[in-house]
Amino acid sequence: MAVARQLARHVAPVVDMVYPPRCPLCGTAIAGQAGLCLDCWSTLEVPTQPEAQGMGVLVYAATYYTETSRKLVMAYKHGGRIALARLLARLMAARLPEAAHGRPPPVLVPVPLHRWRLWSRGFNQAALLARELARLGKGEAEVAGLVRHRRTPNLGGLGREAREQVLAGAIRLNPRRMAQLAGRDVILVDDVLTSGATSRACIAALKEAGPASIAMACFARVEEGHHLAHQSSP
Known part of the structure; x- marks a missing residue:
């Protein structure tokens, strides 16, 4: 190194x-x-502190989802500018607390993509962020911790109940990675947190491994009252 x-x-x-x-x-x-x-x-808007966002875990967001952060996410995820992963992860790392003294580092688990989405996009944007966070000393990346075994449609425009129904059973814990997560502090990693439906499905799956704690790290978080909060996820 x-x-x-x-x-x-x-x-x-x-x-x-x-x-x-x-x-x-x-x-x-x-x-x-x-x-x-x-x-x-x-023009970046930084949250003053982590919030639970109704998911029962702390969410550490680098920025709010505004026009500036949206452009960065779109260039990164849909524009193929994967080199931006380093910049986004650096901003995320600045929001994460230091690992507790005497405890092993957190396990960084990205939100998974279905294999067909991964094939069409060419990369999992959350997995790249998890690896960059690990490189920055924020934990150990476990990119295969979760599996999205069923393809799901775009959640934009759906209400909370409809989103939950679409995601029911779609994301599961990878049984071959359960031992690596048991008793560890786990951080779920994603680029954008919108309604939280996908994150809640991931958190429910991660709990099956018996981790010591679960938190979430994302680059941008949709916040009610911001001018892009009504738009669907990128």
Whole structure:
């Protein structure tokens, strides 16, 4: 790992010379590859503290889901700009508490994609974030902890009860990973938290492993009263 970091430091100036760093939102020249310009940074809205969001676990969100964070998510998830995972994870990591002294690090479990969605998109955006968070020292990534064994339609436009019905039984604990989660602090990882229906299904499945605790980390969280809160998940 130390060798990789040293190599990255030597390569970075060359990369910057060939591909001058620019803000991924507005294109303004910036100092480093993984960042935003000052104007775009200033438009991010950061929650003051974690909240339970009606799911019974603490949710650590890097930002609220506003126009700026929406553009970042869309570029990352649908625009194929997977290099943004490092930026998003860095913002998420800043919101997560340090691991409890004397306890093993948390297990980072991403919200799973169905195999057909994974095939069509080419990557699981939550899994990439979990791996980046692990690289930043926020836990151990377990990308196969949960399995979405049944394909589900887009939940946009559905009410809470309808969402719960669609997701019923769709997400399950991977029995081959149960031992890795038992008695551990687990953090569920996703890019955006909207209604919470998918997250609740994941949390219910994770509880079957008997973890010591469950929390959630996401990049953006939809909050009532914000101007994009009424829109469906990206």
